[in-house]
Amino acid sequence: MNSAELLQFVASGLQNGAVYALVALGFTLVYASTGIINFAQGEFFMLGGMLAVAGVRAGLPLPFAALASVVLTASIGLLFERVALRPRRDSGPTVLIIITIGGSMVMKSLARHAFGPNELSLPPFSPGVPIVFAGASIDRQVLWIWGLTIVAVVALTFLYSKTKLGRAMRACSLSHDAARLMGIDTARVVMISFGLAAALGALGGVAVAPLTQTAFDVGSRAGLKGFAAAILGGLGNPIAAVVGGLVLGLLESLSVAFISSTYKDAISLVVLLAVLFLRPQGLLGKSRREKV
Amino acid sequence: MxxxxxxxxxxxxxxxxxxxxxxxxxxxxxxxxxxxxxxxxxxxxxxxxxxxxxxxxxxxxxxxxxxxxxxxxxxxxxxxxLALVPEGRMLFGPMSVAENLALGAHTRTSATEIAQDLERVQALFPVLAERAAQPAATLSGGEQQMLAIGRALMSRxxxxxxxxxxxxxxxxxxxxxxxxxxxxxxxxxxxxxxxxxxxxxxxxxxxxxxxxxxxxxxxxxxxxxxxxxxxxxxxxxxxxxxx
Missing domain, CATH: 3.40.50.300 (P-loop containing nucleotide triphosphate hydrolases)
Structure with a gap:
């Protein structure tokens, strides 16, 4: 394999990896504020792509359809928390996790009814021939995926480290009781984290839809990849989610290069199991210790 | 009374x-x-x-x-x-002393009043000013208790x-x-x-x-x-x- 081919695989890995990172960030945000895994996270990815397609079909200009799709999916995330999860928040994590599985099924079925069973495509954000870089050809849409992921990560980092809401979110991730003593409305923080998680998933779904097409059932696979990425990086830490996503994307792509494309989708499961057995706290996670 | x-x-x-x-x-x-x-x-x-x-x-x-x-x-x-300094202190361990104090003022809106109260708390417990950038979990037990009290006072x-x-x-x-x-x-x-x-x-x-x-x-x-x-x-x- 020559260096141009290798670069091609790396670019492809980082393309998928960026999308996994966005979905993984959603898992991590919800986990940090609630301690649960939201198995409906993949459906937010699906809704992002599908609602954008629906917007374009309804005659909206593409940028507006994409933005509207992210905003609408974020609202669905907020609503899902408020209507389905909050009434049972005292029931413990197992019940809440099962509710998210149910929510995922409902969203998938509704999407099938609303948009039909077929694959749908979204036009590329900037049409044109792929860009050739050092012998590798990179689709213009990939640059959009990277750019949007970087913008999302920078915005999220700013929110987390520089704003009052971000500080309250970090406080909630450490202890709900202590956060409440500070006067933080923890129920509101949880709802906002669902909204943000949905927006990030939808952003991934919108950005990748022009390359891969989309359908009512793309959520499960995206959810699995994003979950594996979040676990690989270390749950609860946004930077770790991004690292996990990129590493998983690269591993998949390099497995295609060096082993066989047959096993590409198995890689995320192997990684998931390996991490859970060998390093349950993830690549960047600290081992669990007592909270002060 | x-x-x-x-x-x-x-x-x-x-x-x-x-x-x-x-x-x-x-x-x-x-x-x-x-x-x-x-x-x-x-x-x-x-x-x-x-x-x-x-x-x-x-x-x-x-x-x-x-x-x-x-x-x-x-x-x-x-x-x-009403503010509580709970048993076991319940600090935000990985967050800095300054951030713990800022969280104590979470419900308040006037930046000038918050700054005044921060000055007052740091005057009561000078160690909280010295260790402002340190994670709360790295403080000694006594310093942690001071931080817990200071944090509660930040809500005035x-x-x-x-x-x-x-x-x-x-x-x-x-x-x-x-x-x-x-x-x-x-x-x-x-x-x-x-x-x-x-x-x-x-x-x-x-x-x-x-x-x-x-x-x-x-x-x-x-x-x-x-x-x-x-x-x-x-x-x-x-x-x-x-x-």
Whole structure:
């Protein structure tokens, strides 16, 4: 394999990896504020792509359809928390996790009814021939995926480290009781984290839809990849989610290069199991210790 | 006694079907330290949780500044002027000292007032200014207790509740912390203090309540309680030869 081919695989890995990172960030945000895994996270990815397609079909200009799709999916995330999860928040994590599985099924079925069973495509954000870089050809849409992921990560980092809401979110991730003593409305923080998680998933779904097409059932696979990425990086830490996503994307792509494309989708499961057995706290996670 | 800022009447609460508080009444006025003493299991910590809204009440009322706060959620009580320094401190360990203090002022909006209060808290506990950038978890036990008190003061409370502030601390640090509490009282803060160390509590308090199995069994000025034979025998360790 020559260096141009290798670069091609790396670019492809980082393309998928960026999308996994966005979905993984959603898992991590919800986990940090609630301690649960939201198995409906993949459906937010699906809704992002599908609602954008629906917007374009309804005659909206593409940028507006994409933005509207992210905003609408974020609202669905907020609503899902408020209507389905909050009434049972005292029931413990197992019940809440099962509710998210149910929510995922409902969203998938509704999407099938609303948009039909077929694959749908979204036009590329900037049409044109792929860009050739050092012998590798990179689709213009990939640059959009990277750019949007970087913008999302920078915005999220700013929110987390520089704003009052971000500080309250970090406080909630450490202890709900202590956060409440500070006067933080923890129920509101949880709802906002669902909204943000949905927006990030939808952003991934919108950005990748022009390359891969989309359908009512793309959520499960995206959810699995994003979950594996979040676990690989270390749950609860946004930077770790991004690292996990990129590493998983690269591993998949390099497995295609060096082993066989047959096993590409198995890689995320192997990684998931390996991490859970060998390093349950993830690549960047600290081992669990007592909270002060 | 002036009008109480915190008034608790016939409070009943428990866990599940086990009732722990069986009708507790007490008052805290502005500018006084009131202590609750009692042995383990008397219901002192449960009382703190019940007043601060962490426990479901089965009876009784709580009034703050003349307004009923019975059953109000903890996050709303801070805005009404009630702050708790909980047992075990409950700091945000990985976050810096400065961020912990900023979180204490979460409900407030005026940046100038917050800055003033930060200055005041750092004047009370200079170590919090020195270690502003350090994660809270890296502080010593005494410094952590100071941070917990400072963080509670950042909400500018009318009433401060403290649950076992001396637990596990060295005598020198305890003296520093209680010195600060004396100063806060002089500024007009009402303080309700739950303390295992009855000697220490009665030395600094104006009045006290003795709790046993969910009831207040005795109340009086700190001096009366310190001279009460039962209190001396059971809580002040008179049998160790303090006669």
């Amino acid at each position: 002036p009008d109480p800022v915190l008034q608790v009447r016939d409070l009943e609460a428990g866990y599940g079907h086990v009732s722990v508080l069986r009708g507790v009444s007490l008052d805290v006025a502005a500018g006084e330290i009131v202590t609750i003493i009692g042995s383990n299991g008397a219901g002192k910590s449960t009382l703190m949780k019940a007043i601060t809204g962490f426990l479901h009440l089965t009876g009784g009322t709580v009034t703050l500044d003349g307004r009923a706060i019975t059953g109000t959620a903890p996050e709303k009580l801070v805005r009404r002027g 409370p009318h009433v401060l509740l403290l649950d076992e502030p001396s637990l596990g601390l060295a005598p020198k640090v305890i003296a520093d912390i209680f010195g600060v509490l004396d100063g806060l009282r002089a500024e007009g803060l009402g303080i309700l203090l739950v303390e295992q160390d009855a000697n220490l509590a009665l030395k600094h308090a104006d009045r006290g309540y003795v709790m046993r199995t969910g009831h207040v069994v005795l109340t009086g000025t700190a001096e009366e309680l310190a001279n009460n034979d039962d209190v001396r025998l059971i809580y002040l360790g008179a049998w160790h030869g303090n006669e």
